[in-house]
Amino acid sequence: MSKPILDVHDKPAPLQFIALSFQHLFAMFGATILVPFLVDLPPSMALISSGLGTIAFLLITRFQVPAYLGSSFAFITPIIIAQTAGGPGAAMIGSFMAGCVYAVVALIIKKAGYRWLMRLLPPIVVGPVIIVIGLALAGTAVDMAMNETLANGSKEYNPLFLSAALVTLSVTVGFSIYAKKVFSLIPILMGIVAGYIYSMFVGLVNFDPVKEASWIANPEWLIPGVSYDIAVTPQLVFLMVPIAVVTLSEHIGHQLVLSKVIGRDLVKNPGLHRSILGDGVATIISSLIGGPPKTTYGENIGVLAITRVYSVYVVLGAAVVATLFGFSGKVTAMIQSIPTPVMGGVSILLFGIIASSGLRMLVDNNIDFGDKRNLVISSVILVLGIGGAYIKFGPVLEIHGMALSAFVGILLNVILPGRPSADEALESLEKIS
Template sequence: MEEKEVKLGTKTKLLLGVQHVLAMFGATVLVPFLTGLNPSIALIAAGVGTLVFHFCTKGIVPVFLGSSFAFIGALTLVLREEGIAAIKGGVVAAGIIYIIMSILVKIFGVEKIKSFFPPIVTGPIIMVIGFRMSPVALSMAGYANGKFDLKSLIVASVVILSMITITLMKKSFLRLIPILVSVILGYAVSVMLGFVDFEPILNAKWIGLSHEAASDMFTMPKISLSAILAIAPIALVVFIEHIGDITTNGAVVGKDFFKNPGIHRTLMGDGLATIAAGFLGGPANTTYGENTGVLAVTKVYDPSVLRIAACYAIVLGLLGKFGVILQTIPQPVMGGVSIILFGMISSVGARTMVDSKLDFSNSRNLIIASLIFVFGIAIDNIIIWKTVSVSGLALAALVGVLCNKLLPKDRELMINKKLD
């Protein structure tokens, strides 16, 4: 049953837009921090991507797009090895994968495509994404050579404890912005401990991108096969996340977005938004679960509010001093956030398998999950031809999809019979 639409005044919409952008802000800028991309560009890319998404979906789906966590490992690796131009090419390729998936969904139906990515494949892959990034989180929190730096540990601990406290709060809007609040508290403690240098903030201009951000934005994408193979295949995993987000969003709003505008349109919107992000120099876009949380709390489902939030994100990204403030956030602050975040990503993967009630007494499921874990965690990247390499995550996803289709489903594998 559809929820009754509430007529909102312009001032109310503007205020609600602030609320939405706050809820999405922390997660959106966290991804560029962890990957080395520019947070101001990420905000602009999120805003532009959201507007593109709304255009593709006839302006009826109340969704905000932001930086996808699934791409963190691949983006970090490619940026370090090949630079921003290769990142742009890889993200654009990921957007093209989304568009291809939208066309396939339109032709064959969503269930047919989903059969290639069941929980036994997507669950372990999501877990691998979190596992692969865990050492980075501890390193940012000050852990090296078997011990923590004391000041870094204090900052990271404040962030972790504040996130835990906020998450456990009941009936509080703060529960929707735990990353933002914990980063602000961690930043304050960092100032007291002497981690923050205010000189770049004082020297920055009020309006306009920094020189580094402008350089990144106007760099042309480079077609690098190794970068494309590392980044683009991850879109196949996020495809399932997208379907789940749109399903949940529709359930909260009381509308069937699979019928109108259609999941093929939402995928197309996600793909074009990601392509736009790629050309701008931002991380790949995705639909945000935090967005659905805000809708559930406020009971306001007007898509125009999300478009206002998108405009706020673009404006924030163009404020020079604000961008420099983001860049002065110390690593231990983001390290504290990352410790919880990467653990939660892995936990979501485990929950995916638990919710689907997978039977791990069946050796078929054990083998698929085992292969994904080993290939995904143990291999950073593998050279397949000259300078062309594939990330361990992409290889694990390919192995999982193939095993799921090739191993028998209607009976136990021979290995089980031998064990009996």
């Protein structure tokens, strides 16, 4: 490990502080605003909730874990299903419950350690579920890239839309492959910028809302009991809880990788229970104001690795700036003016990367598909999740595809003989990120 330029508790000089904070802001920006764009939530709340969630995370981890929390892609499909069934309020209630799952697991880990979680979530379960998370969104990405929504609600192929998507995708791929240092960590942002500029020239951008927006504006808050009625249903529980259990493995993987990057054992100090609790509290805060669930971002861990600046104060600065941006009407209007095919173009690569990371996890861990146990578990998870299977229990309870596949995968792993040891599962989690 190289010697850090700024260690975890070092304070940068004022100008250095601003520049380094904006690096982290740019690293998370593209992905964080994409999630609310896909699930029809206010982008201002995605920025505010990511900022407040990161601040809460830093406080809970005693300013020892330099991690930034942005919007989680794992919950996109469950949020869309929840919104369809019960409106934005249902999605927020489901997100709140997901955050509570993190809090409960954190408490159990503090008392009983985390080896039990490793055995519950080996690569043969987590890998296929991650593949499902990516591929279940493939149709959405392609539809955004190709089709224009007409006034009557129907879809129509639009070659201009496709051209904007291809420009966006090409630039994103180019930065992913050829860019160096920090620029290699912001391909999503650079792709969106390039696609936006192209869309301006071909007439796909409407600047009127940006011109009319004020610099300072009150965001679109979604407050429980005020903006919507609170109603917890079994369907919401089974929709969100299985996904929250699986995304815990992503969190643990990030903490293991981050520990290697900064040269500190974060699993022991401040403790995995604290970082998981911080992630859960960030998601709870987000759900109470109208933002999507939160997760630690690999892009920001990459910024730490490249710059060798591990200061929590830099991450805190990025969180404060993100929160302030959420209160800017101009910034929000600019985000909302991004054409749909631009977001579709970047989504094609991003959702594919999510699916590929699940495949990579299986490859890196030498999962033997000649083993009937592995073949059965992965096959069932993939078909149930991508196929959109669901189970109905009466008129009020449904368990949908992604959540159902995660639940069935965990169940099969528990009941079928030949489960891997906790140590084997722990080693695999480092390869998620």
